[in-house]
Amino acid sequence: MSIIFSEKVKLIRISEGLSQKDFSELTGISINTIKGYEHREKEISSPNLHLVTSNPRLEKYTLWLMTGKVCPEAGQISPEVEDIAGDYGKTGTDTK
Numbered sequence: 001m002s003i004i005f006s007e008k009v010k011l012i013r014i015s016e017g018l019s020q021k022d023f024s025e026l027t028g029i030s031i032n033t034i035k036g037y038e039h040r041e042k043e044i045s046s047p048n049l050h051l052v053t054s055n056p057r058l059e060k061y062t063l064w065l066m067t068g069k070v071c072p073e074a075g076q077i078s079p080e081v082e083d084i085a086g087d088y089g090k091t092g093t094d095t096k
Contacts, residue, residue, distance in 0.1 A: 003068075004040075004043065005065065006037035006043055008065050009034075009037055009044055009065070011079045016057065020034050020035060020038070027048075027052055028051050029051055029052075033048065049065075052065070053066070060075055060077050061076075061077065062076065063076035064076065
């Protein structure tokens with residue numbers, strides 16, 4: 001079963017350590033819209049998907065968000081890969 005876009009956007013937000021308010025300010029998507037996505041009341045619109053994927057801080061998730069695939073050598077990761085890379089950078093070992 002694939003994860004829907006709104007669930008993926010929530011995973012990205014959490015992985016980046018952002019509150020809903022911070023994510024709203026970063027992307028320009030209203031906080032009420034973000035809450036609607038996260039409560040599965042609505043699916044992300046194309047314009048808002050573009051706001052996420054074109055944001056310099058978040059563009060590293062574009063391939064995963066759109067296809068479910070990653071390509072770390074091209075800088076395209078998933079929230080899970082980001083967590084592992086962060087742990088590796090802190091400890092010098094893969095702690096997951």
